[in-house]
Amino acid sequence: MVKVQLNDVEKRYGPTVALAPTNLSVTEGEFLTLLGPSGSGKTTLLNIVSGMTEPTGGEVWIDGVDVTNVPSAKRGLGMVFQSYALMPHMTIFQNIAFPLQIRGLPREEIRRKVEDVLELVQLPHVAGRKPKELSGGQQQRIALARCIVYDPSIILMDEPLGALDKKLREQMQLEIKRLQVQLGITMLYVTHDQEEAMTMSDRIILMNNGSAEQIGTPNELYFQPNSSFVADFIGQSNLLDATVAGEDRVRLVNGEIITVRHDAPLSHGQSVKVLLRPEVLHLREIDAGGNRLDATIRGSVISGSTVKHFLELDGGTSVLVEELSNGTNAAPAPGDRVTISWSVGQARVLPA
Amino acid sequence: MTQRRFKTAYFVIPAVVFMIAVYALPLAGVALQSVTDADGGSWSLAGYRDIFSSTLFYKVAWSTFTISLLSTTVSLSLAFPLAYFLSKQRPKVRAVLMIFVLVPFWTSVLVKAFAFTILLGQSGIINDALAFFGLGPLPLLFNKAGVIVGMSHFLIPFMVFPILTSLMAQPPELRRAASIMGAGRLRIFFRITLPLCLPGIMTGTLLVLILSLGFFVVPALLGGRQDMMLSNLVDFYTRETLNWQAASTLAVILFSFAMIVAYTLARVPGGSSLLGGQDR
Numbered sequence: 001m002v003k004v005q006l007n008d009v010e011k012r013y014g015p016t017v018a019l020a021p022t023n024l025s026v027t028e029g030e031f032l033t034l035l036g037p038s039g040s041g042k043t044t045l046l047n048i049v050s051g052m053t054e055p056t057g058g059e060v061w062i063d064g065v066d067v068t069n070v071p072s073a074k075r076g077l078g079m080v081f082q083s084y085a086l087m088p089h090m091t092i093f094q095n096i097a098f099p100l101q102i103r104g105l106p107r108e109e110i111r112r113k114v115e116d117v118l119e120l121v122q123l124p125h126v127a128g129r130k131p132k133e134l135s136g137g138q139q140q141r142i143a144l145a146r147c148i149v150y151d152p153s154i155i156l157m158d159e160p161l162g163a164l165d166k167k168l169r170e171q172m173q174l175e176i177k178r179l180q181v182q183l184g185i186t187m188l189y190v191t192h193d194q195e196e197a198m199t200m201s202d203r204i205i206l207m208n209n210g211s212a213e214q215i216g217t218p219n220e221l222y223f224q225p226n227s228s229f230v231a232d233f234i235g236q237s238n239l240l241d242a243t244v245a246g247e248d249r250v251r252l253v254n255g256e257i258i259t260v261r262h263d264a265p266l267s268h269g270q271s272v273k274v275l276l277r278p279e280v281l282h283l284r285e286i287d288a289g290g291n292r293l294d295a296t297i298r299g300s301v302i303s304g305s306t307v308k309h310f311l312e313l314d315g316g317t318s319v320l321v322e323e324l325s326n327g328t329n330a331a332p333a334p335g336d337r338v339t340i341s342w343s344v345g346q347a348r349v350l351p352a
Numbered sequence: 353m354t355q356r357r358f359k360t361a362y363f364v365i366p367a368v369v370f371m372i373a374v375y376a377l378p379l380a381g382v383a384l385q386s387v388t389d390a391d392g393g394s395w396s397l398a399g400y401r402d403i404f405s406s407t408l409f410y411k412v413a414w415s416t417f418t419i420s421l422l423s424t425t426v427s428l429s430l431a432f433p434l435a436y437f438l439s440k441q442r443p444k445v446r447a448v449l450m451i452f453v454l455v456p457f458w459t460s461v462l463v464k465a466f467a468f469t470i471l472l473g474q475s476g477i478i479n480d481a482l483a484f485f486g487l488g489p490l491p492l493l494f495n496k497a498g499v500i501v502g503m504s505h506f507l508i509p510f511m512v513f514p515i516l517t518s519l520m521a522q523p524p525e526l527r528r529a530a531s532i533m534g535a536g537r538l539r540i541f542f543r544i545t546l547p548l549c550l551p552g553i554m555t556g557t558l559l560v561l562i563l564s565l566g567f568f569v570v571p572a573l574l575g576g577r578q579d580m581m582l583s584n585l586v587d588f589y590t591r592e593t594l595n596w597q598a599a600s601t602l603a604v605i606l607f608s609f610a611m612i613v614a615y616t617l618a619r620v621p622g623g624s625s626l627l628g629g630q631d632r
Contacts, residue, residue, distance in 0.1 A: 050532055072531045085529035089547045098543070099533040150533070 001028045002064075003154050003186045004049060009058030011044050018044045020211035021058060026154065029184040031177070035197040036207030037233070043158060045207070046190050050156050051075050063153050078147030078155040082162045084139045086131035092118075092142055093127040099150040117149040120179065137168045144176065154186040161196065173199050194234050198222070206230055224263075228350045231275045238276040238319045241352070244268055250349065254315025258291040262349040271352040278322035280346040283309060283338050292341040295319060297332045307331070311340065379607075385600035399601035408585070409602075416581040416606075419496065419571065420564040423503040427560050428553070430504065431511035435552075436545075438512070439519035453509050461506055465573040468502050469493060472574070498574035503564055510563060511556040518552025519545070558617045562610045582606045 004026040011019040019041040026032045034042035047053035049060060051072035060068045067075050086095050093114055100110045118124045121141040131139055140160060147155045160176075161169045177200045180187050191197055197204050198218040206213045206221060206229075214221060214230045225231040228239050242250040242258075244266040251257050252274070260274060295311040298318075302308075302325055309321040309332070321340060332338060389396035403409050434453070438446050456464070471477050472492035482488030492498055522545065530540045568583035575581075580588075582602060589599035 052528060052532075072528070073534050073536060075532075076534070077532055079529065079532045081525045081529060083523060083525050085523070085525040087526060087530075087544060098530070098535075102534045102539065146533075156532075 002026070003028050003030075003062065004188065005059075005061040006045075006049070007059040007061070009045070009048055009055045009060060011041075011048065011053060012056045017210050019048070019055075022212055024205065024212070024215075026186060026188060028186055031180050031187045031189065031200055031202045033189045033191060033197040033201040033204045034207055035191060035194060035204050035233075036213075037192060040207035041210040042190050042192075042205075042207045044210075046156055046158055046188060049154075049188060050077055050079055076153050078150070078152035080140070080143045080147055080155065080157040080160045082159040084131070084136075084143045086139055086143060086146070088131055090130075091127065092123075092129055092131065092134070095131065095142065096146045096149050099146060103150060113149055117145045120148065121145045121175075136164050137172055140164065140172060141175070144179065148179065148183065148185070154188055157187065157189045159190055159192070161191075161193075169196070170199075176200065198234070206233060208233075225275065225348070225350065226263075228273045228275070228352070231273075231348075231350060236278050236320060236322065238278060238281075239350075240274040240276065240317060240319075242272050242274050242349075244270045244272060250274060252293075252313075252315070253317065254313060256293055256315075258293070258347060259344050260347045260349045261345045264351075266349065273350045273352050275348040275350055276319070276342065276346070278308070278320040279306075280342045281319070281321040281340050282342065283321055283323065283332065283340060291344065291347065292339050293319075294337065294339055297334050297336045297338055299334055300331050302331075311338070382600045382603050385596060386604045389597070399597040403598060403601050403605065412580050412582055412585045413605075413609075415579055416565060419499055419503070419567075419579065419581060420561055422496070423500050423507060423564050424557060424561045426500055426504045427507045427511045428557060431508050431556065432515055432553070434508070435512045435515035435519055438516055453512050456506055456509060461569045462573075464505065465502055465569055468498065468505075468574055472498055472501065493574060494576040496575070496579055498576075499571050499579050502570040502574045503567055506570070507560045507563060510559045514555035514559065515549060515552040518549045518555075522548050554617055558614055561613055561617070565606060565610050565613070582609075 002025045004024070006022060006024040008021040008023060009019065010017070010021045022045065024045075034045055036042045044053060048055045049062075051067070051070065055068065058068075059066055062075055062077070086092075087098065090098065096114045096117060097110050100113060105113070114127070115124070118127060121144060123138060123141055123145075126134060126138065126142070131142070134142065143160070144155075144157075157176075161172050164172060173196055179185065180200075189197075189200065198221075201218055203215065203217055204221055205215045208229050214226050216224070221230060221234045225234065231237045231239060240252055242252050245251040245257055246268065247266075248259055248262075249257055250260050250272060258274070266272070293313055295313045298310045298312050300307060300309045305325060306322050307325045309323070311319045311321060313319055319340070386399050387395060387397060389398060438449055438453075441449060459467075469476070473479070474489055474493070476493070478492060479489040482490065490497075492501070526544055526548075527540050530544055535543070565581075566583055567581055568587065571579050571581045572584055572587075583606070586599045586602045586606070589595045589602065
């Protein structure tokens with residue numbers, strides 16, 4: 001069932017386009033993430049759904065009702081803010097009870113629901129405290145609990161983990177995901193952190209310059225990016241300039257010819273980009289009819305589970321190779337000549 | 353940490369010396385004068401005995417109290433909507449409007465008090481306008497009404513600023529969050545905006561109440577004989593009867609009164625910020 005449907009919504013400020021006409025549907029129980037750099041229009045899109053920004057065109061449907069002209073308060077949504085937006089003068093209990101009081105629930109039912117949801121977010125002992133007495137992660141969980149408690153048709157989250165440190169952020173990602181799956185929450189989530197988006201989402205909308213660059217599962221965005229922007233934004237990537245030199249073949253700027261995989265038909269002489277993920281590259285020659293390129297090591301760093309090698313292809317293009325570290329592979333020294341190779345089908349052609 | 357905090361203490365030395373010289377020492381002198389006999393010789397509580405047995409004192413203290421309370425109430429009820437309105441404006445518009453709030457400070461209280469006699473008098477602008485519609489005249493001058501008008505006019509900015517500050521300090525997400533949860537405007541106002549604004553209201557109320565306790569020019573010029581306030585009585589003792597002991601005693605009583613008001617308000621919910629506490 002479709003929970004949220006956007007039909008050609010757009011937002012302009014005079015001649016400036018904050019959001020180009022966008023279509024989108026969020027199905028029940030789906031975790032959909034709006035991902036993109038700042039200024040890409042992801043927050044604008046979220047605010048249009050929440051009703052805090054009025055679109056200059058298009059329609060917003062929630063639960064089968066056109067809510068384009070319905071104020072925030074009557075859209076039946078939940079929202080978690082980066083700043084948590086917990087009421088500082090209320091206790092945690094009062095904060096969570098607030099949306100239930102708005103809905104006129106009896107006192108006893110409110111008490112029971114608040115206790116249940118505090119149990120759910122594993123903070124049953126903080127009911128009597130004020131928000132400032134809790135840590136950032138705890139406040140974030142309370143902010144989520146305050147949404148869950150009144151069962152809104154969709155929960156919007158605007159960079160909810162932006163203020164937390166890395167470790168806690170990763171913990172919270174799993175925690176939010178657990179609750180979302182367990183309760184079947186429909187979630188529209190905004191973040192600029194691609195790892196976060198990959199970890200949590202069922203589908204990701206990658207936004208760029210006010211429009212959706214690609215919509216797909218994390219897998220699709222990573223392995224089948226349809227533009228170099230997507231390839232560059234999601235994960236690490238080597239994007240090599242090349243020209244089409246025949247069916248399945250492209251010529252790199254240094255003259256080497258490699259075999260590639262592509263979806264769209266290529267025309268001879270067309271300029272393209274070749275995507276090579278750092279982890280598909282090997283610092284040795286492998287079989288399987290692999291392509292190979294000669295390069296010079298410029299440096300290597302170990303970042304725990306992986307080793308990153310910074311290489312320079314003959315001709316001057318920089319390439320990153322990432323391998324699993326096993327403690328035994330002798331680190332090549334800067335200046336060493338190496339041959340890199342990859343299985344055919346791992347190199348993907350994107351429009352330049 | 354503590355040491356570092358006090359490292360810059362010498363920056364306050366000039367201000368402290370100044371305040372000791374022109375405020376603390378004279379005040380101590382006044383306090384001393386109130387507990388010595390008229391010749392300045394031996395200790396004596398005669399001053400207090402005389403004051404507390406004079407019916408004039410009780411009448412004047414009562415009118416001081418009621419006038420202060422009334423003008424504080426009037427200032428609060430006019431200043432809160434004003435501050436609320438200002439808090440909703442764009443910064444540039446607010447800066448311009450703020451100038452109008454500050455206008456009362458541009459003229460001395462004395463000049464304004466005279467100006468009010470023209471506005472409020474029997475044949476003043478207001479009563480002339482009322483007469484044009486066949487109404488009035490209203491007695492607006494040389495009574496409580498005149499005093500309240502004159503005092504509130506001076507006091508409103510002192511109420512507006514702390515309230516405005518605490519309204520603006522509220523993160524807008526709080527209201528947005530409440531709105532998305534389904535709260536209407538009235539509920540947002542009474543459950544969020546107003547409670548979070550209490551420290552500002554308390555600060556403003558305290559400031560205005562204490563300022564009004566010591567008012568002198570306005571009741572002297574715009575009030576009637578019934579509207580004498582404690583400061584006017586101090587003035588009466590020093591200039592008319594040259595009774596310095598009574599004047600000093602009254603001053604000490606007024607001072608203590610103000611301290612009690614400040615302490616009481618600071619104990620009210622939302623008022624602890626007055627004493628540096630964190631209520632929020």
